[in-house]
Amino acid sequence: MQTKEIWMAKLKEKGMRITAQREAIVDILLTSEKALDPLEVYDLTRRSHPSLGIVTVYRTMECLEHLGLLQKVHQACGCNKYLKLKAGHHHLLICTNCGRAVYFEGLNFEDQFEKVAENNNFQLQDHWLQLSGLCGRCQKI
Amino acid sequence: MQTKEIWMAKLKEKGMRITAQREAIVDILLTSEKALDPLEVYDLTRRSHPSLGIVTVYRTMECLEHLGLLQKVHQACGCNKYLKLKAGHHHLLICTNCGRAVYFEGLNFEDQFEKVAENNNFQLQDHWLQLSGLCGRCQKI
DNA sequence: GTTGATAATGAAAATCATTTTCAATAAGTA
């Protein structure tokens, strides 16, 4: 089953209907290599669906986030960008030039975070790690 | 020299004037153990300066951030909170209950981040690590 | 101290992103 089919199946599972607008928005989000904000999704989706309203974009993206399919990504350029969530964990490496986002595997960072928390008398609940730099392509430019 | 004096000296250095409003805002920010948003700073500062305008809070906090004295802290409860920046680096441990923020020393995380970037063909520029959990005090409640 | 140039202030208006409202439309089940 393709990712798109999985996403649409999840929507259906929650009693939500499959509409042309939702399919188009999902297409854009699944295709993008970088995190997008609602306005960007709106502009990109309107190329194929000119009558789309931005409210629909906001609503659809909110649903997808609640379903655990999209993840909010905080960046210097704004905290309203969303990226398709990869199963497992979510440490990101983001290109400061083109915005491309890549998930990376941690070298058991979790254990070290646990230790840091202990040292400070904290009971760890969550962590957040994000690296940024120039991706391979952008280094050559 | 006290921290407040250092801050005010930095303002003066940039040709900015020392006003009662700025002193009051700085007092609030230096005293707080947790990151505050402009509205919180406004409310707290108005206790001693009831005529303070919220625009002044926005402007002052923006200056302090540009001067490298305040740091923006991204949290589940919003991305518009600011914390006094500690010299050196800025990894935070934040209590999910009371919001208290503590800087912690990294166990040479930087080297590991560098390695991760290399593995993914990225040229590392920045990193962002933040842990959250229950602080000692809040665990007992 | 007084003066004067100008930075800072606060209120109101403007802006921008997001959410809510609501009547019209479309999805999908019966």
Next chain:
DNA sequence: TACTTATTGAAAATGATTTTCATTATCAAC
């Protein structure tokens, strides 16, 4: 095919932040 009801898009409402502008206050020069 008909019907229930979720979805849509436009407009209005909201909330946070920024800009504008006339008034006030700081502080350097005298």
